[in-house]
Amino acid sequence: MKQIKDLEIIDLDAEMPEDKPIPEDDSWEKEEPDEEELDDEEHPDLMDILTGKVGHILFALIILVFLGLIVYKFFTWGTTVKSDYDPNNISDDYEIEVLDYIPPHTNETGIVGVDDGKTTIVAFGNAPFSDDRDSENSLASLIEQKTGATVINCSVADSYLATVGETIQSTDDLMDLFNFYWLATLACLDNEKIYIRDENETNTLPAEAFETVEKIKAIDWSTVDVITVMYDGSDYLDGRECYDASNLTNIRTTYGNLCAGIELFQQTYPYIRIIVMSPTYAYGINEEGEYISSDIQIYNEFPLSTYAGMMERGSYLHSVTYLDHIYGTVHEDNASQYLIDHIHLNEQGRDAVAERFKYALEYYD
DSSP states (O other), X not given: OOOOOOOOOOOTTSOOOOOOOOOSSSTTSOOOOOHHHHHHHHSOOHHHHHHSHHHHHHHHHHHHHHHHHHHHHHHHTTOOOOOOOOTTOOOXXXXXXXXXXXXXXXXXXXXXXXXOSSOEEEEEESHHHHTTTTSTTSHHHHHHHHHOOEEEEOOOTTOOSSOSSSSSTTOSOGGGGGSHHHHHHHHHHOXXXXXXXXXXXXXXXXXXXXXXXXXXXXXXXXXXXXXXXXXXXXXXXXXXXXOOTTOTTOTTBHHHHHHHHHHHHHHHOTTSEEEEEOOOOOOEEOTTSOEEOTTTOOSBSBOHHHHHHHHHHHHHHTTOEEEOHXXXXXXXXXXXXXXXXXXXXOHHHHHHHHHHHHHHHTTTO
16 A cells, blocks of 8 residues: 655645835836947957957958059169259259458557558468559559458469478578468567578579569558558468368468467567468369369368458458458359459459458448
C-alpha cells in the first residue's frame, strides 16, 4: 500500500509580511541610456572610421593622389619654364645711399685762427687736384669760382695715400715723401729735413713735388680755414693696403695714413675744419686690359668701395666732414660721362666734384 506524502499545512491565521513600499522617485522605472551614449552610437569616432569601410576608401584615395604626383613629376622633370626676367631691361627704380657726413665744426680748445675776412683752403691729394692744375678748369680753380675762396693747391701727381715704407729711412720710393701724412709732418712739425735730397735722387719726381713743399712751408696756418684731402683710386689699383686692424694709424694703409694725418692737424691746428673727399668711381682692369667693375676686380683683398668706406669710417671717428663721391657724385652708373679713362676726371667730372664741395663747405651757412 502506497504512502501519501505529508502535506504542509498552511496556517491561514498567521500574520502575513508587510508589502514592500513603492519608492516615491522614478527609480523603479526602466533605466534609459544617456545622450552621450546615443551620440557615440550614432557618431562613431575617427578610429572607427579609419578601421572601417570609409577608412579604406580614404586610404585608397591618398595612395592614388600620391601615385599621380609621382607620375606627373616623372614626365615633367627637367622641363624649362619661361622666365619673365629680361637681362636687357636695366631698371633705374632703386636708391643709392650716399654716405656724406657733415658735422658742425666745433673747437673745444678755444684756440681760434685769424679772421682775415676770407676763406682759405689748403688741398692735399693726387690727380683730382693735380690734373690741369694751372687751368681755369682745374678742380682747385672751379672751387674758387664757385665759393669765392682761395685754394692753395698742395697736391702731387702720381702720389698715393698709403706709403710703401713704414718710415722714410726704410723705403727707396721717394714718392712716399709726398703722401698726406708726411706732408702733414712738414706742415705741423716743420719736418723739413726729410725733403733735403740730392738732385740726382729727385730727377724722376713730378715737377710740382718740391714746389708743393715750398708752398707748405710758406703757408700762414693761422689764416687757414679748411683743409681738404682727396686721393683717387690709385691705391686700390696699385694693390696697396686698405687698413690694419692691429694698428689703425699704420701709414702703409690708406685708412691709417688718413687718420694719422688728421690727428696731426687736429692736435696742431684744432681751429681748422677738415673735409675728406672719397675717390670718385674708377674701373678695375682685368688681365686682358679691359675695364671691369671695381666691385668685382680685387687687387688686395678689397674692392674700391671698401677703401672709400674706411675713409668714411675714419672721418666719422675723428668728427671731420666726409663727402661720398663714389656713390654721390661719380658712380658706376654715370662714370662714362665723367671719366676720360678708367680713373681720371674730365672737366665735367671736376665740375661735379667742385659743386659737391661747395655744398659741404656752405652746409651750415
